[in-house]
Amino acid sequence: MNNQLENNLTEKIIKDETNDRWFTGSEIRSDVEIVRDELTKLHIxxxxxxxxxxxxxxxxxxxTQAIWEVGANMHPIAATTPKKELQAELNDHDYVASIVKDDLVDAVIDEHLVSVSNLSLQTAPELKLIRDRHIIGHDAQIPNEDDLALIMNTSGTTGKPKRVGLTHKILVNAVKHDIKSHKMTPSDTTLLVMPMFHINAQAVSILSTRLSGGKLVIANKFSASKFWDQVRNNQVTWVSVVPTIVNILLINKKANESYSDDIKLRFVRSSSFALPMDKLTAFQTRFxxxxxxxxxxTETASQCTINPFDAPKVGSAGKPFETDVRIMVDGKIADEPNQIxxxxxxxxxxISSYMDPHPESFEDGWLLTGDLGYFDEDGYLFVKDRKKDIINHGGEKVAPAQVENSLSQLDFVNEVSVVGTPDDLYGEAVTAVVITSDHQDEDLKRQRILEHAKETLAGYEQPTRVIFVNDYPRNATGKVIRLKLREQVISTLVGKGA
Structure with missing residues (x-):
């Protein structure tokens, strides 16, 4: 991927929308060298x-390029990660260094013995590289294809994220498949609106664009009111989003006012959960x-299936692309269509394993996704549900146990169960179902819960609905029956017109 920089030294290849500035290959290369030299000096x-x-x-x-050039690997996490969660992450694993903005320096240092270096880059003038002196580093060396490149977090049902280790070989293979299936060329420009700690941004948008020779426009975050201006002004040809963004663009007044027919997108790529037929059709017609x-x-470093350009099937996740995708029923591969x-x-x-032991996720060379689905007679995949309890909130994966552990800290909370409930905008709402020990006003208790969540959880993990109940549906041993609880909550919401 270094070739993209060397072959485009005078060409504008990456734009930072926040600063409204394009950077040439030479300018990006200069920043890579600054970071790489500092990493080498610090024995990373x-x-x-x-x-x-x-x-x-x-x-x-x-x-990212600098970290890879010295043979190290990168673990990106959300910029909104609470300080306590960041400190727990640093204490749980051996990070030789961290790169953060000024506001997180104290949290990273905590009680560690560190050295702090200033990274004065053209792309970001005020970053800090914090070297943990307790951890022995290694000499800089060109990595091989089987060396680790990225570590990504993916939520587990226990509330503790699984760590996915992606090698250079896995990433390159995934990105080559993306380029082929999306017909990417050097003439393409993509707008990146997804957070960069996601595989969607890292592989589908950044790496595929770099390998295909296209241009990259980076937004700090998605903005409905700015979206179509960003697409138009930068001659963007494709964008990768989640269904929540599609829904917002459809209903946002400023977005609709700023759209014009001179915008020429080749396509919008959407994944995470299926769009309802009416929303997909409305978006394609309107825009x-x-x-x-x-x-x-995350475990597949990108896509497994995609709808063909010339034969998409609404409601499906498309057909397998350079991936063996099957349906397993009662421990056996099902060859017939329409078997869930x-x-x-x-x-x-x-991947063939996680960084931490999770042997239950693999069987006879297959990665068990935990998602339920079926293939129709034409070979299109339809994703129906999840075996696991993970909540999909606007493309973010939320582990219920993580939220439950946080809310249980409140003295008036006796029990809390967190479930996903249908939401037109986000796919699923993070819904906290709470049993309390007092008779305070429910609005007051709800406010305290939301305030506590804001202090202790990342933005996407915070409950969007709080419901109070006297008890949960339970099995013979007293364990909460989540599926039945979810059904009861949905029934209550429907009754209230929520």
Whole structure:
């Protein structure tokens, strides 16, 4: 991927929308060298892990490239990660260094013995590289294809994220498949609106664009009111989003007012959960572009299926692309169509193990996704539900146990169960179902819960609905029956017209 920089030294290849500035290959290359030289000086090299906690910016690709050039690997996490959660992450794993903005320096240092370096980059002038002196580093060395490149978090049902380790080989294979399936060329420009700690941003948008030779426009975050101006002004040809963004663009008044027919998008790529047929059709009609829906996950470094340009099937996740995707029923691969079972995958871009032991997630070379679905007679995949309890809130994966552990800290909360309930905008709402020990006003208790969540949880983990009940449906041993609880909550919401 370094070739993209060397072959475009005078060309504008990456734009930072926040600063309204394009950067040439030479300018990005200069920032790469600054970070790389500092990493080398601090004895950070082959096999070392660098934690990156930053908002979206043009500095991200430069930092990633520098980390890879010394043979280290990068673990990006959300810029909104609460300080306590950040400190827990640093204490749980051996990060030789962290790269953050000024406001997180104290949280990273905590009680560690560190050195702090200033990274004065053209793409981001005020970043800090914090070296943990307790951890022995390694010499800088060019990595091979089987060395680790990225560590990504993916939520687990226990509330503790699974760590996915992606090698250079896995990433390159995944990105090559993305380029082929999306017909990317050097003439393409993509607008990145997804957070950079997601595989969607890292692989589908950044790496595929770099390998295909296209241009990259980086927004700090998605803005409905700015979206179509960003697309028009930068001659963007495609965008990768989640269904929540599609829904927002449809209903947002400023977005609709700023759209004009001179905008020429080749396609909008949407994944995470299926769009209802009326929303997909309405978007394509209103904004004169094609939506391509697909299915993928962090463990596959991107997509497994995608709808073909010339034969999309609304409601489906498309057909397998350079990936072996099957349905497993009662422990056996089902060959007949329309059999609902667990979606299992394997391929040259699919992990064979997690960084921490999770043998239950693999069987006979297959990655067990935990998602339920089926193939129709034409070979299109339809994703129906999840075996696991993870809540999909606008593309963010929320582990109920994580939220429950936080809310249980409140003295008036006897029990709390968190479930996902249908939401037109976000796919699923994070719904806290609470049993309390007092008779305070419910509005007051709800306010205290939401305030506590804001202090202790990342933005996407915070409950969007809080419901009070006297008890839960339970089995013979007293364990909460989540599926039945979810059904009861949905029934209550429907009755109230929520």
């Amino acid at each position: 090299g082959l096999g070392d892990t660098v934690l990156v906690c930053l908002p979206n910016s043009a500095a991200y690709p430069a930092i 004169h572009t094609q939506i391509l829906e697909g299915y993928g996950m 079972g667990e979606i299992v995958v394997r391929g040259d871009h699919v």
